[in-house]
Each structure stands twice: as structure tokens, then as C-alpha cells.
Amino acid sequence: MDFVRYKFFKWRYEAEFEQKILLALAFAVFTGLCAQIRLYLPWTPVPITMQTFAVFLSALVLGKYWGGISQTLYVSLGFAGIPWFAGFKGGLAILSGPTLGYLFGFIIAAFFVGHLVDRYIGARYFLTLLPILMFANFVIIYGLGLLWLKGMFPNLGIFELLMMGAIPFIPGDLTKILLASAIGRAIMPKVAYNGEVDVGRRYKLF
Numbered sequence: 001m002d003f004v005r006y007k008f009f010k011w012r013y014e015a016e017f018e019q020k021i022l023l024a025l026a027f028a029v030f031t032g033l034c035a036q037i038r039l040y041l042p043w044t045p046v047p048i049t050m051q052t053f054a055v056f057l058s059a060l061v062l063g064k065y066w067g068g069i070s071q072t073l074y075v076s077l078g079f080a081g082i083p084w085f086a087g088f089k090g091g092l093a094i095l096s097g098p099t100l101g102y103l104f105g106f107i108i109a110a111f112f113v114g115h116l117v118d119r120y121i122g123a124r125y126f127l128t129l130l131p132i133l134m135f136a137n138f139v140i141i142y143g144l145g146l147l148w149l150k151g152m153f154p155n156l157g158i159f160e161l162l163m164m165g166a167i168p169f170i171p172g173d174l175t176k177i178l179l180a181s182a183i184g185r186a187i188m189p190k191v192a193y194n195g196e197v198d199v200g201r202r203y204k205l206f
Helices: 002-016 019-034 051-079 092-096 100-119 126-152 156-167 169-185
Strands: none
Touching: 002 051, 002 092, 019 051, 051 092, 051 126, 051 169, 092 100, 092 156, 100 126, 126 169, 156 169
């Protein structure tokens, strides 16, 4: 299994630019599909979706640059009109909607998680992935999402703001974080490879 993990990640680093773009587009599409798994609550305009799972998986599979690029493609192509935001929405109208902060949070979170798991082997274990993903979710994504909501609804108190943009999503997000951490632990090699340092002789790959 270590051999398979390492071989895939070696290929991912050495893939041609066109192949990396296709992988990034594939995860952008996956994020769009996860956005359609949604639940609307009566007191908030922000739906519960599976998007954060796709964000974390893109970072774990594609790494420090291309995970973030996949989410950049998802957001920018959605702004361009592809209807793959929650509820099959798309276009520039999203720029004035309540979810804009979360969308930008997806991009930053994917770059953040991808950077850590690529740079630090210790970040690829379940018990280290958990706090990394929790920080990305509850600080980066929630933080930007709540800041945007506060700007849209300046008269909201702190409790009302949290009820609108954070508290209802915590149980589902914890489940997605646990699942993404387990998948990351299963698929990521526990050896270093960054395209420059040759450690592949351990597995006689090159």
C-alpha cells in the first residue's frame, strides 16, 4: 500500500501541466456536485452542504498549489456563470450574496491544508490532520464567512451571527473533517517527495 501511495504522489508532482489542470478541474466539478447536497434552514440564508469535504479532499490529493487552484477554478468559473454553486446558482450575483466569504475561505483553506501536508510528513497522520482541518474549517472558512455576513447584516448581535453562519454547521463539518482526515491518512505516503529530493529509491521507483 505504501508503494501505491508513493507512486501516485510521485506522478502527481511530475505530471504535465495539462494533466494537473484536468485534475484541478475534476475537483472543481466535484466541489460543484457536493454543493448540490444541501439543506436550507429557515433562519439562515447559508445552506448546509458537502462543499467543505470537497475542499479538503482537493487539498489532500492535489497538494499545496493545485488543491487551491482547483477551488480558485470552482469559484471563478462559478462567477463566470457555471451554475454549480449551491442550488445550481452561478454568475456575478453571488458577489452580493451571503456565501461569498465562505467561497473565498474555500480557496485559502485549500492552499493552507495542501501546503502543510506537502511540506510536513507529520501532517499526514490522522491525529495531526484533525487539528489542521479543524483550523482550516473553523478559523479560515468560518472566519471569512462570518466577516462577510457581518458586513451584510451589521445589526446582528454575536449570537445571531453565529446562529446564522456557524453553529448549525458544526456537527456536519465535524463529520466531514473526520472523514477527510481518515481518507487523507489512508492515501498519503509517509515519505517525502517534493519533485527535488530523491527519496524514491526506498521503493525503487526511479
